[in-house]
Amino acid sequence: MLSVPHLDREFDYLVSEEQSDDAQPGVRVRVRFHGRLVDAFLLERRSDTDHVGQLGWLDRVISSEPVLTAEVRRLVGAVAARYAGTRPDVLRLAIPPRHAGAEKTERVAPLLPVVTPVDPAGWARYNRGEAFLDALRQGRAARAVWQATPGESWCDRLAEAAAAAVSGGHGVLAVVPDQRDIDALWQAATSLIDESAVVALAAGLGPSARYRRWLSVLRGEARLVIGTRSAVFAPVDRLGLVMVWDDGDDSLSEPRAPYPHAREVAMLRAHQLRCAAMIGGYARTAEAQALVTGGWAHDLLAPRPLVRAAAPRVIALDDDGYAEERDAAARSARLPSMALRAARSALDRGAPVLVQVPRRGYLPTVACARCRTVARCRHCMGPLALSDRGAEGAVCRWCGRIDAALRCRRCGSDAIRAVVVGARRTAEELGRAFPGTPVVTSAGDSVHPAIGPGPALVVATPGAEPRAPAGYGAALLLDGWALLGRQDLRAAEDTLRRWMAVAAQVHSRADGGTVAVVADSTIPTVQALIKWDPVGHADAELAGRTAVGLPPAVHMAAVDGGSEAVAALIAQAALPADAEVLGPVDLPPGVRRPPATPAGQPAIRMLIRVRRDDGLALAGALRDAIAVVSARGDHEAVRVQVDPLHVG
Structure with a gap:
């Protein structure tokens, strides 16, 4: 398959009599193209051609297994059209690499399997x-x-x-x-x-x-x-x-x-x-x-x-409203007394307690205790983190260098404070607040799929929560601001999804189940959790995005790369008449640069917004423009994403 966009089309080849039986639509073949052998899929057999000139011969049939079905081929074409991509790129996602030994396995005649009657x-x-x-x-x-x-x-x-x-x-x-x-x-x-x-x-x-x-x-x-x-x-x-x-x-x-x-x-x-x-x-x-x-x-x-009968009791504990009610143990564990009581009640019933912390590590971000300036690496300006209690110096999260002599760049103080507390530090604090109770940490490379029965404190990052065989007696959702405060279109939606995934594993209100979320109770996302109303929250999200013209109310394409390459691609594209070109803006955090962006030149993002009805037209225009840029040899300098997950 040819990965260059301007060659995303069918090519005709002659098939010899010896190859004819195996050369059926859907099989893998090898052909000579531009002086080199490339792998391809045989799409159809025809007795004529519209090619003017001499045709080459099919080199060989790699396998007689028809791996590209007509249904998948149609889907591949539709996905490529929807996302302004090429069919070879989609085919690499759709069909796994061949292993000859697997194709030699004995075929089993398909039979209707035995299915146990479903209880409705x-x-x-x-x-x-x-x-x-x-x-x-x-x-x-x-x-x-x-x-x-x-x-x-x-x-x-x-x-x-x-x-x-x-x-x-x-x-x-x-x-x-x-x-x-x-x-x-x-x-x-x-x-x-x-x-x-x-x-x-x-x-x-x-x-x-x-x-x-x-x-x-x-x-x-x-x-x-x-x-x-x-x-x-x-x-x-x-x-x-x-x-x-x-x-x-x-x-x-x-x-x-x-x-x-x-x-x-x-x-x-x-x-x-x-x-x-x-x-x-x-x-x-x-x-x-x-x-x-x-x-x-x-x-x-x-x-x-x-729904109300099945849901746990959900209480919101405002970040700035519970400091005065902490007891001594709660201060050490940065938990309000109400959350501490809910955890103790669940542990006394023999049920585990889940504590969700947004960040892994010990202290993933630290700052000056005097002027609150975030501590940064002297070499690359990346954020510094403490990897453990008593660690000799802080480690840069970008370049990995160790800063053994922490001192504020702004005021010169050597005192530090935690900006964000990680899962391991939280587990340490909870261990002091609940002596004798097992503490399990599930985060990063150490994810526990499930925990055993009995009381335990489980500290986990979002997505790494272990399953409890009989559910959790309580859940504590800490540092809600870290999830809700992200500069991301989907921050509220994603936060509610992560919270509900945890709360759904907690016992019902009738069985004493409690979920304590540390966040401002007036925030709509927190209210949606309290009321257990994901549909209302999604409807409000959709209405809000419709009002400001954001996906899924519209289709939007993100074009990333160097400023000159991005401008050239957009100028080449025959965009729909009502398309809006927005930007340029910086690449969103965590989005990598296109591979061929010139060194020393900042990568930017331009956004193109169209009505829902013009989505395919936008993708088609960008696809044609990419093909033209590809023919010039510099298509890798630009990356195009239609309806990207993170707009900015």
Whole structure:
């Protein structure tokens, strides 16, 4: 496959008589192009050509396995058009590298697997839940955005939906954020569906094992595919249901060109095949809410009395309003007395307590105790952090150098204070406040998938919270300002998602479950957690973005690179008539520079905004402009992302 954008088109080759039987549409082939051999896919066989001139010969058929199906080929083309990308880039995401040994495995005749009858009681708790299951059995194109209730076993509900579709003779695709979710859904699914018909696809598999499993899907042996973002392209036979769990998770956004989001690809696939689709989560994104308000999907909600009965008690403790009520132990653990009492009550009942801290490490950011100037590295100006109690000097988080003689650049003081307290420091403080209670830290490279029964204090960063077999008795959500105060379009949405993921694991109010969040109680996101109203929050987010012209109310493209390269690309593009060009602005934090940006030249970002109806026109214009720039040989100097996850 040719990676240069201006060569993203079909090329004709002659096929010899000896190769004719194996050279079928969808197989991998090797051809000579511009004097060198390149790998390609054979798209179709024709008896004529519109090429004027002499045709070359197909060099050889690499494998007779038709790995590129017509359905996936159509999806690849649609994704490339949607994200202003090239088909070769999308094909690299859709089809894993070949392993010859895996193709030699014996084929198994596809059979309808044994499926345990689904008990509809779990879905009956939701309005129109049973009707949704019936639609899946009958193969109808039901589309839903499912709001899971607190304490809900989401993997059991997804497994039941999959079993209903499989029992009707249809294939199912389930996309989840990470390996822990794959394992949980696999366990639930194989209790209802014959294990031989369930396949898990994840990046953690070795190349050979992943390709072998992918081939079992291609050959129709698997009826349910569970995987992370790239599994959304899996060639599931007779696909009848596509499911995405927790679509707000960053890991569902592909970091490689053309940067598609698994949710968008899944919904595009459901639209092409006219099959059922479901997006589920404890919280809700503005994009999912837009599908409901636009009429493409309907709500799957539980009645409010049931939600209130299942939810824990949520209390907000304002950052500046509880200092006077701390007792001695609370001061050492930077917790208000009310949160401390909730934790003690849960531990006395024999239940674990979860403490969510936004940052890992010990003291990830420190400042001068006198003038509050943030401590920075003398070499690269990166932020300094203390790695442990009694550490000899601070470590730069950018270059790794150690500053053994901390002294403020502004006032000369050698006294420091914590700006942000990390998970390990919090665990240390809680250990002093609760002597004799086991303290577990789950963060960074040391993530615990689950904890054992019994009382324990679990300190975790967002996304690394272990599962508790019987749920948590209480949860303490610290430093809410660190999550809510991020300069990011999705800060509020992402904060509520992370908080609700924790609160959903806490016992109900009737069982004594309490969630204490340290944040301003007047903030709408905090109120949404207290009321357990993710739908209202998503609706408000969508309305707010519509008012100011931000995705998903509009389509927006980000063009990153050096100022000259960005200006040249935009000038080349035949943008829609009402397109707005915004910028330039600095690249958002954490966004890497395009690889060919000239050294010493700052990378900038220009934004192009169009109406929803002009999204494909915008992507097409940028795609054509990239092809022109590519023909000049400098396409790597610019990066184009349509509807990027982080606008700025």
